Amino acid sequence: MKTMVQTKSGKIPPRELAFDIDGVIADTFRVFVEVAANQYGIPIEYEEITEYDYNKVVDIDEMTGREIIQRILDDPVGIGIQPVSGATEILNRLLRISPLLFVTARTEKNSIIDWMQQNIGFPDMNAVNLIATGSHEDKLPILMEYGIKYFVEDRLETCYLLDKASVTPIVFDQPWNRKPHPFIIAKTWDDIAEMIDWQPC
Ligand SMILES: [Mg+2]
Numbered sequence: 509m510k511t512m513v514q515t516k517s518g519k520i521p522p523r524e525l526a527f528d529i530d531g532v533i534a535d536t537f538r539v540f541v542e543v544a545a546n547q548y549g550i551p552i553e554y555e556e557i558t559e560y561d562y563n564k565v566v567d568i569d570e571m572t573g574r575e576i577i578q579r580i581l582d583d584p585v586g587i588g589i590q591p592v593s594g595a596t597e598i599l600n601r602l603l604r605i606s607p608l609l610f611v612t613a614r615t616e617k618n619s620i621i622d623w624m625q626q627n628i629g630f631p632d633m634n635a636v637n638l639i640a641t642g643s644h645e646d647k648l649p650i651l652m653e654y655g656i657k658y659f660v661e662d663r664l665e666t667c668y669l670l671d672k673a674s675v676t677p678i679v680f681d682q683p684w685n686r687k688p689h690p691f692i693i694a695k696t697w698d699d700i701a702e703m704i705d706w707q708p709c
Contacts, residue, residue, distance in 0.1 A: 513658070513676075513692065519705035522606030524657040528647075529612040529620060529638075531662035532680045533595045533628070536580060537562075539587055543576050544568060560663050560684045581614060584623040591627050592680075594697025599628055602704065607635040611650050611659070613666075615642040644669070651675050660700060667691050678703070 513520050530536040537557055544550040550568050559565045563573060579587050602608060614620055617640035621633075630636055639650050644666045651659055652673065660678045661667055664685045667677035671691065679685050681695045694700045 513703050517705055520658050520703050521705050522602055524655065525704065526609040526611055526651060526654065526656040526659050527599075528659070528661045528663075528666075528680075529610055529614070529624075530580075531682055532660050533592055533599070533610070534584065534620075534623065535590045535592045536584075537682070539580060539589045540576055543579070543587065544572070548572050548576070555683050557683050558686070560665065562684075581616070582619060584619055585626055589623060589627070592697065594701075596628050598697045598701050600630065601701075603630060603632075603635060605706070607637065609654055609656065610636070610638040611647050612638070612640050613642065613644045613647065614640045616640060648673050648675065658703075660694065664689055 527533060538554060540562075541552050541554050544552050550572065552566050552568065556566055562568070563570060566573075580589065599608065610624075612620060617638055620640070621638055624630065624636070624638070625633065641647055641650060644663065647659070647666060648670055651670065652675065656675060658676050658678055659670055660680050661670070662680045662682045662685055664679065664687070667679055667689065670677045676692070678692045678694050678700070679689065681693055692703075694703070
């Protein structure tokens with residue numbers, strides 16, 4: 509397991525860092541589990557989701573799973589997704605010294621921008637850029653175009669794609685990415701904060 513960032517200072521310049529949203533900033537699968545239990549009577553443990561493709565490991569019928577995911581995509585505010593612990597504080601701190609870039613595989617960005625404004629509470633969205641690629645594979649070209657060298661991501665398959673090019677993935681720890689891999693791991697947002705060069709650019 510890598511733990512050190514490969515820059516001169518050992519820290520990441522904020523302008524070289526970007527973030528995935530679901531599973532990194534938004535505690536998306538927590539809501540999946542809660543909605544499945546409370547609204548559909550399907551008990552799932554969060555820790556049971558040991559595959560990104562939850563259908564492989566979680567006992568939920570495909571239609572219901574798809575319905576919950578669609579609600580999560582369409583209405584992240586209404587369904588009650590909460591920020592991952594520490595994300596709000598650290599992202600706001602980062603915004604004071606650098607513009608921020610978020611790259612999501614969601615197909616539609618307005619609903620998640622609304623979620624971000626209401627839950628992360630950026631005082632000013634002018635320096636916040638959010639790109640919805642519509643596919644996991646299209647994240648890499650966007651990151652390269654923006655000169656991003658480090659990307660915080662929870663989906664291992666995407667991490668392998670980025671790593672093959674010149675973007676270093678930082679795996680945000682989740683039950684579905686705890687299999688052996690060669691990448692840097694952030695278990696918490698404090699771990700991410702530790703990797704950042706906080707000197708004003
Ligand atoms: Mg994600």
